[in-house]
Amino acid sequence: MLIKINGEEIDVADASTIQDVIDETNAPYTPGSIICLIKGKKELEKNISKYKIKTSKGSIIIQLEESDEAKPLVDVWKNQYEGFIDLNVRWSTSTEVAIGPIVTDLEPTHDEYKYFEGDVVLSLSSFSNESTHLIMLKENTTNVYGVPPYNKGIFARVIGGKKTLDNLTDDDIVTGIEPIIERSTTTDSASVSDLSTVLEEGNELFTYISFEIDENSPTCVEHLFSLIKDGRIKVSYDSESFLGFYDLAGIDKPKEDTTLRNRGTITVRNSGVGVGKLFIYRENRVLTPNHTTVGKIVNGMEIIDIAKENDFITVKSEQKRLMLLNKTQKEASEMLSAAGVEHMIDGLIDDDAIIVEQMPKHTIDILKEGRVITKAVKREDICSIKFVDNAPRSVKYFKFLSGLLENPIGKLKVHFSVPGMHIVIFEGDRKLAKGLIPENNPVDKVIRGQIGITNMASKSAGLIGIRFEDNAEFGPTAESFEATNIIGDITSDYDHIEKLKEGVEVYVTESNHES
Secondary structure, three states: OEEEEOOEEEEOOOOOEHHHHHHHHOOOOOOOOOEEEEOOHHHHHOOOOEEEEEEOOEEEEEEEOOOOOOHHHHHHHHHHHHHHOOOEEEEEOOOEEEEEEEOOOOOOOOOOEEEOOOEEEEEEHHHOHHHEEEEEEOOOEEEOOOOOOOHHHEEEEEEEOHHHHHHOOOOOEEEEEEEOOOHHHHOOOEEEOOOOOEOOOOOEEEOOEEEEEOOOOHHHHHHHHHHOEOOEEEOOEEOOOEEEEOOOOOOOOOOOOOOOEOOOEEEEEOOOOOOOOEEEEOOOEOOOOOEEEEEEEEEOHHHHHHOOOOOEEEEEEOOOOOOOOOOEHHHHHHHHHHOOOEEEEEEOOOOOOEEEEEEOOOHHHHHHHOEEEEEEEOHHHOEEEEEOOOOHHHHHHHHHHHOOOOOOOEEEEEEEEOOOOOEEEEOOOOOHHHHOOOOOOOOOOEOOOEEEEEOOOOOOOOOEEEEOOOEOOEOOOOOEHHHEEEEEEEOOOOHHHHHOOOOOEEEEEEOOOOO
């Protein structure tokens, strides 16, 4: 049976499941993500209300009538519009443009009607259904067009491309007609995550979205890349006009390229309430300087249309992110070589050394310069942390402060270290720590190697500490248990950290992070 997957038609065995088709085609898909299932072309097109008529002079946009009276004409158009492709403009006057003919089953009338500029009519020239023409009105007129007995033959209106319409002559040709896919087009489609769903003839599947980046927004594009975890992105909010992705909300981003927020545009809020939030638009929105454009969806808008809050969406970028942090020098060299970028090493040159800094930081800047400088350290010099699940605010604060929210390697600066105290305290941010309510407080004792944060119960809120011995009285920042939030355990060798002096920076990573 014939189906489509991500726009490509393929022949599969009867009773094939979604999983069968993904396996057979190697379609991009990350387990746990949603898939858009459309029953077939007719199902998709029944909700389409706009069409783009491409000509040798440009394009014209028409919008279908919604009235019951026009429905028989709309049905004829939807079933036969492809018949007008490759036909010439039959005639062009100061009043109208006619394209055709095609053959329909319509019956003509002999009545005269008044028409208005922008009306789109199915006309049976010479009162013959074998000479059905598409008439687009350029001016108001009264005429006998031999129209069918429905809505004066009017089935649509011209809503775009009037200049193109005015310029058409009988030397021009229709080069194509495309349905315009909008959010409303796919509202009847199914969002499925059950890969054992059996497919039927004519079904269409969309397994992923892909996007092109805006090269004029290097910092905010990297912000977009940071939201993609394990090849997918999680929806935080959905509305009629956009999807919101808020995991990195609160991180300041600069104003870079600002463009019209058309359907499929991806933006990052660069100022005001919600700074750092990312949006993908289902419908056109007005231009605003508060949103930096970072890219545009090129495949998979059908998934954007049907996704809901907390859904995961598989993502594929047309440009691979050049994030080198937490990779070995050898891995980075191989990645950069494939991208045609020169790899320059500052300091430790061992192949198995772990990269902790890169310059430039952003993918677009690296590609523009054609080279990148990396700094690496020995793996044992990186502090690896396994975070707890029951202190979400505190963990997010730590990741925000260290840079782990956006990068696989972050860093902290030693604030206090005294030999014999068996703790090291790192600098915090008192302003960011205002929301640190008590969570996951120690009960009986703090275990050696635990990392904690001072919460709002203390005036030193926001400080981060590691304790190097068990203690039944004070937390990793030397605070009472009530003022201490435990956020995780050090899983790497950490004895050397106790010996570090104030002002020294420590590189940190998440122990279960996949580079």
